Amino acid sequence: MRILLIFKDSIAVERLAISQLSAVLKAAGHEVRLAILGPTLAQDFAEIVSDFAPRVIGYSAMTGEHFALADLNRDLKRQFSFMSVFGGPHAIFRHDFLEDENVDALCIGEGDIAFVEFCRRLEADESWWETPTFHARHEGVIHRNALAPLVDPVELPFPDRRIIYDADPNLARSGIKYFMAGRGCPYHCAYCFNARFNEDHKGLGKVLRARTAEQVVDEIAWVKEHYRLETVAFVDDVFNQKPLGWINAFRDLYKQKIGLPFFANMRANAIREVDIAALADAGLTLVWMGIESGNEKAANEILQRNLSNEQVMKAARILKTHGVKLTTQNLIGLPVSNPFEIDLETLDLNIAIQPTYGWSSILYPYPGTPIEAYARSNGYLSGELAYTETNKRSSMLDFKDDREKRRVENLHKLFGLIVAFPFLRPFTRHLCDLPLTGFYRALFWGWYGFSVKFRLTKSRAIWRELPYLLSVFWRMVAKG
Numbered sequence: 001m002r003i004l005l006i007f008k009d010s011i012a013v014e015r016l017a018i019s020q021l022s023a024v025l026k027a028a029g030h031e032v033r034l035a036i037l038g039p040t041l042a043q044d045f046a047e048i049v050s051d052f053a054p055r056v057i058g059y060s061a062m063t064g065e066h067f068a069l070a071d072l073n074r075d076l077k078r079q080f081s082f083m084s085v086f087g088g089p090h091a092i093f094r095h096d097f098l099e100d101e102n103v104d105a106l107c108i109g110e111g112d113i114a115f116v117e118f119c120r121r122l123e124a125d126e127s128w129w130e131t132p133t134f135h136a137r138h139e140g141v142i143h144r145n146a147l148a149p150l151v152d153p154v155e156l157p158f159p160d161r162r163i164i165y166d167a168d169p170n171l172a173r174s175g176i177k178y179f180m181a182g183r184g185c186p187y188h189c190a191y192c193f194n195a196r197f198n199e200d201h202k203g204l205g206k207v208l209r210a211r212t213a214e215q216v217v218d219e220i221a222w223v224k225e226h227y228r229l230e231t232v233a234f235v236d237d238v239f240n241q242k243p244l245g246w247i248n249a250f251r252d253l254y255k256q257k258i259g260l261p262f263f264a265n266m267r268a269n270a271i272r273e274v275d276i277a278a279l280a281d282a283g284l285t286l287v288w289m290g291i292e293s294g295n296e297k298a299a300n301e302i303l304q305r306n307l308s309n310e311q312v313m314k315a316a317r318i319l320k321t322h323g324v325k326l327t328t329q330n331l332i333g334l335p336v337s338n339p340f341e342i343d344l345e346t347l348d349l350n351i352a353i354q355p356t357y358g359w360s361s362i363l364y365p366y367p368g369t370p371i372e373a374y375a376r377s378n379g380y381l382s383g384e385l386a387y388t389e390t391n392k393r394s395s396m397l398d399f400k401d402d403r404e405k406r407r408v409e410n411l412h413k414l415f416g417l418i419v420a421f422p423f424l425r426p427f428t429r430h431l432c433d434l435p436l437t438g439f440y441r442a443l444f445w446g447w448y449g450f451s452v453k454f455r456l457t458k459s460r461a462i463w464r465e466l467p468y469l470l471s472v473f474w475r476m477v478a479k480g
């Protein structure tokens, strides 16, 4: 069967779920193509669909992207006959998306096995509308099926990188490439999709799942052999929580077969000196670690971070001892009566820790997350939300006045710079009052790009990427 996969270009980010899906579909004998909806990848979708004639079009949508993808689907449905299936976080959490009559089915959980089964039933003319993990419309009736068990990533083939890199050669040219050594996160931070995802999947298998160290290293070795690869970025939610013995096995194999610097996401409470020593020996050069808020009450009672500031500082000290750089992740604009004051505490905690880079995002109340419910019930959100595609431009929360909103949004843009240059701290209130948000946005992305390319990594051939990096910069500034 011919299956066309579509996602919206999230600018310089590889969509690993799509390459994983392509791999399992191809392994099941299907013909798969990918098209990316994006400003620099102008594609004539009608021509693609007319030429390829897919039986199924599978869209992967994050909240915010779903508007453009739904419009595209509507347009294609007017011209062609195919089964439209939406997956990804928006479909997982907004089951009412199926009320759009041009959407035929939603994949409401992990699609790696469920989507293959859906396609098998469709091709065999069996009851595809009863596939587990799918909500589907059949003869005017909506069928809401239960979730299938969680997928064991050990059972999956390597992601199909070619399909992504052929569709977007910029990603192939980038020296940083993304990998996953496992899936799932057992925590339930209120702003993260894992809280609800884990709740929905209770009793359906282990939340935290690791691939074998051999699988992970073999996949990286394949990519290293076929594409430009200078830095490996692990995007597991919590890389440092692996089964006993995994980290040492990984260290030995990685050193022997890969030998490149790598990054990983870690959680402060799970950072153990012995693991960091082993990983640094293997090539770990940078850790992304969530701080979220410097105000412990907000961090633990509202964001449900479940970490003390002391744990965060201790983890930062361990990383520093082993020469590992740190990017902290922070949330700005919380649903509290004095968000700017709370954000200043977050800024001060970062200044005390002195990470290599202090990253910040504006709190985005994703649908179905506990923070969305909290913000609504406490009067910081109302009505149907105009979900944006970015959490870097403005806040969706209702603040007490426009001045507070501007201060919060400006602090978000200046956050990384003030952390790096603490002499700016005494001027922070004044800087955040100025009506310079557009200029600050350019500073935000400029500093981020500079930090990624010169402070967090050492790209060997920056000039090769320069035109692409400049285009990314302008697109980021325009987007948010």
Ligand code: SF4
Pocket: 185, 186, 187, 188, 189, 192, 193, 194, 195, 237, 238, 267, 290
């Ligand atoms: S630790 Fe990270 S991935 Fe896990 S629930 Fe919290 S925010 Fe989400």
